[in-house]
Amino acid sequence: MSLNKDLRQLLKPYYWVNILLSISYVTCKRTAVICNFLFPNAECELDSRETEILFFLIIVVMLRTRKAGSVTMVNYLSASFVYTKIANLILWFYADIRYGLPYGALVILFALILPEPTYTGPEHITYFRGLQTLEEELKHHKTTWLVCLYAAWHPACVNFAPVFAELSASYSLDNLKFGKLDVGRYPDAAAKFRVQDGPTSRQLPTILLFNEGKEDMRRPQPDHTGKLQKFLFSKDNVKAAFDIDNIYQTCKEKLSVVKNNKKSE
Template sequence: MSLNSDLRQLMKPYYWINILLSISYVTSKRTSIICNFLFPDVDCELDSRETEILFFLIIVVMLRTRKAGSVTMVNYLSSSFVYTKIANLILWLYADIRYGLPYGALIILCALLLPEPTYSGPEHIIYFRGPQSLDEELKRHKTTWLVCLYAAWHPACVNFAPVFAELSASYSLENLKFGKLDVGRYPEAAAKYRVQDGPTSRQLPTVLLFSEGQEKLRKPHADHTGKLQKFLFSKDNMKAAFDIDDLYQECKEKLSAAKNNKKTE
């Protein structure tokens, strides 16, 4: 099911155009017809400098996608596009500045005309405008909240958005609600909930479970030594870490009992 969803996602112009841009140099250099046309006086082989750039690219992509918490094929591609395009720009400029400059212009043009597709499926999420609005909701002790602290510009938060939205659509109840708070826009929320909101932060996203107005659990969390424990924000990991299935049943039973009490009164 996940593979079919990824394949449908890859059919969107943003992905296949960026894939073509990401493999443009190697494909051109290794395809004899294209290579002989673009580089008539050069062997159609990658030299040592080009090979070094490509190996460095592979290492960077592996490290950055792992740090971003990418868990699907689409996530890996989305996280790697910026690095692969920069590497290709360097390779085109290294080969011939007359090819590098148009390639750079093409990258900018595609970024302007083809932004990355955002999740457009069903969701039941309340977006809080600052920590005060969240505090007001938490005062309603009968409601259990799963709240995602995120930054709109952070790759891991972008990757997690459809997962959180899907969970909200499947598990939302009158007394089990899902919320999001943009700590990039409201840094006072980051300070209040002890979340670093910088570009190198390993705490974005952070998901908090509130019950009876109090924080019960968060991911990622720090251990007894203060070291942050890494957490991959996949759907299965979220369901297991927060015991969402049991939480849903518990809230559903409480909701049913409250409605029955009202009928008997």
């Protein structure tokens, strides 16, 4: 099911255009007809410097996508596009500045006219406009909150956004709510919840579970030595870590009791 969903996602122009841009240099260099036209005085094989650049690219993509918590094929591609296009830009300039300039122009053009598709499905999320609004909501002790602290510019947060939206659509109740707070815009919230909001932060996103107005647990969380434990933000991992199915059932039973009491009055 997930594979079919990913394949349908890849049919969107953003993905196949960026895939073409990401493999453009190697394809042109290894295709005899194109290579002989573009590089008439060169062999149609990658030299040692080009091979080094590609190996370095592979290492960077693997490291960065793992840190971003990418868990699906589409996530890996989205997280790797920026690095593959930079590598291709370097390779085109290395081969000939006359090819590097138009390639760079194409990358900029497609970035402007083909932005990355965003999640468009249903969601039941409250977007808090600052720390004060969140604290006011937490005063209502009868509501359980799952709150995602995120930054709009952070790749891991972008990847996690559709997962959190799907969870909110499936589990939201009157007494079980989902919220998001952009710590990039509201750094006082990051300070309050001890979350680093810099570009190298490993704490973005952070999910907080509040019961009776108090923080009950979070992911990712530090271990007993204070070292941050790695957490992959997949749908199944989040459901298991926070025991969302049981929380949903408990909240649903509480709602049922309240409704029955009102009927009996």
